[in-house]
Structures are given as C-alpha cells and as structure tokens.
Amino acid sequence: MIEVSGLKKSYKLSKRQLAMIADRQARQKVKIAVSDLSFTVRPGTIFGLLGPNGAGKTTTLRCISTLLKPTDGKVLVMGIDAEESPEKVRASIAFLTNDLKLDKHFTPLDTLRFFADLHRVPKALAEERADVLFEYFDITPFKDKKIGELSQGMMQKVAIAVSLIHDPPVVIFDEPTNGLDIITARKVTDYLKMLRDQGKTIIISTHIMTVAEKLCDEIAVILNGSLAAAGTVASLLEQTGQKDLDDAFFEIYRAENGGVS
Ligand SMILES: Nc1ncnc2c1ncn2[C@@H]1O[C@H](COP(=O)(O)OP(=O)(O)OP(=O)(O)O)[C@@H](O)[C@H]1O
Numbered sequence: 001m002i003e004v005s006g007l008k009k010s011y012k013l014s015k016r017q018l019a020m021i022a023d024r025q026a027r028q029k030v031k032i033a034v035s036d037l038s039f040t041v042r043p044g045t046i047f048g049l050l051g052p053n054g055a056g057k058t059t060t061l062r063c064i065s066t067l068l069k070p071t072d073g074k075v076l077v078m079g080i081d082a083e084e085s086p087e088k089v090r091a092s093i094a095f096l097t098n099d100l101k102l103d104k105h106f107t108p109l110d111t112l113r114f115f116a117d118l119h120r121v122p123k124a125l126a127e128e129r130a131d132v133l134f135e136y137f138d139i140t141p142f143k144d145k146k147i148g149e150l151s152q153g154m155m156q157k158v159a160i161a162v163s164l165i166h167d168p169p170v171v172i173f174d175e176p177t178n179g180l181d182i183i184t185a186r187k188v189t190d191y192l193k194m195l196r197d198q199g200k201t202i203i204i205s206t207h208i209m210t211v212a213e214k215l216c217d218e219i220a221v222i223l224n225g226s227l228a229a230a231g232t233v234a235s236l237l238e239q240t241g242q243k244d245l246d247d248a249f250f251e252i253y254r255a256e257n258g259g260v261s
Helices: 015-019 057-064 086-091 108-118 123-136 152-164 182-197 209-215 233-240 245-256
Strands: 002-012 030-041 045-050 072-077 093-096 170-174 201-206 218-223 226-231
Touching: 002 057, 030 045, 030 057, 030 072, 030 201, 030 218, 030 226, 045 057, 045 182, 045 209, 057 072, 057 170, 057 201, 086 093, 093 152, 108 123, 108 152, 123 152, 152 170, 152 182, 170 182, 182 201, 182 209, 201 209, 209 245, 218 233, 218 245, 226 233, 226 245, 233 245
Parallel strands: 045 201, 045 218, 093 170, 170 201
Antiparallel strands: 002 030, 002 072, 218 226
C-alpha cells in the first residue's frame, strides 16, 4: 500500500535557473513542482500518474521513494513513514528511474549480484531470481558482457531486473517503457501485470495514453503539480463524457486551463 497525503514539493531555484526565466515579474525563488497531492495505491493494483512533461510525476515518485524530502505532507509505504524510516521504505520498494546510471564496466550478472548483496538476498535465491529475470527479459546471452557494450533497451531491461532482485512488495517505475521498442515495452508491461496479479502495489508514471489505458487500474491525471482528475479509465470517460482516454485527458486539460486548450 502507498498512501500519499497533502504532498508538496518545492525546489529552491539556483541563480542560473532564475536567470533563465525571461519574465522578471514571474521570477520566484522557488518552483512548486507538486502541491497538495493525495492518493492511495492499493495492493494488487497498477496506479498510473498521467501528465505532460513537467507535471510533477517524477518529483512525486521520488518523494515516495525517499530520494527527495517532501516540503510538506506525508508518504506512507506499507504503513512506514518515508521521512521517519527511509531505509525501511527503500528495502520494500523497487525503484526505476530514467537517470539511473548502472556502472558500465560491470556485467549484468555482477550488477545483479551486487544489488542482491546490498539487499541481503541469500546467494542461492539471488542466483535463482537473476536466472528468472534474465530469461524473461532476454538478457541471458548478454549477462557476462559489459553493460557499456549493451544497447539502450538492454540497459533499461537490466535496470528493471536490478530493481526487482529483492522481490519487494512495492514497485515504483518512472516511465518504464521510455525508449523501448514496442515488443520490449510489451514485455515490461506484461511483467508489471504479472506482479500486480501477485498482489504487489505498483505505481508508474507515464505520458503515453495507451500505456495508461491498457496497463493502469487507476489513473491520476497530474497537471501543474496538482491532481486534476482520478479514477479508473471508465470513470474518467464518464467524468468527462468522452469516448477514449486521449479525449478525456484533453477535456480535463481544457477544464484546468479555464476552458482553453
Ligand atoms: N531540481 C529542480 N530544480 C528546480 N525545478 C525543478 C527541479 N526538478 C524538477 N523541477 C521542475 O519541477 C516541475 C516538475 O518536474 P518533474 O520532473 O517532476 O515533472 P514530470 O511530470 O516528471 O515531467 P517529465 O516527464 O518531463 O520528467 C517541472 O517544472 C520541473 O522543471
């Protein structure tokens, strides 16, 4: 279970960042990336944060994953307060982010073993899990090659396998299909569905409508750091009177922008 209540995150802008804002009047010392965001992700569901670039999806996922400290609000992961016990939260999550840098001099197998050790997974169990993950994501023929020699897609799959090596109950994936071809992307979404069916609590971010529509049991539409709408695909269609998620999203966007799209 993930419980987010009244989450707020603002970034203090550097002089350089401030200088990049052309309108002097609009210059503020802080950027509010997320404001008053509340939602719950239940076990056995895939929850999607859907929003355009800069909406605040990554910031939200980083606050849940304890990589960022919220400015305000509360995050509970499996009932554990993320601010009070970040190590315990980290032990119970798989976190995938686009800027995760795996050491290019290591092989996928070394890397999985390293992270398994870090999470204190018993050696035999770690080898077993590595085999299963490598097989599923077609990494096996590349498991002894240097990560730096692998394709982008293969690196992304290794990062996914690494994040899951300790088989945690909560999965937090930031744009999990980013940069993947259609076949690999399907493998990843099928795997997430399998984890969901095992009862894991899953949250992803995406700006891709079809990913949200086909994968997520519940969707939170995030615009300018705030929750603009939430519910199942069916309920978002009903709320907006639209026939597909694409149109529903634009209707929500239009309403948020005072009727201007
Ligand atoms: N370190 C930072 N300092 C200042 N502003 C930041 C910082 N990180 C993010 N922001 C700003 O906060 C807002 C939310 O960013 P965030 O990365 O969470 O959005 P996102 O929905 O994940 O978008 P994307 O899909 O582009 O990653 C954006 O306006 C972004 O420019």
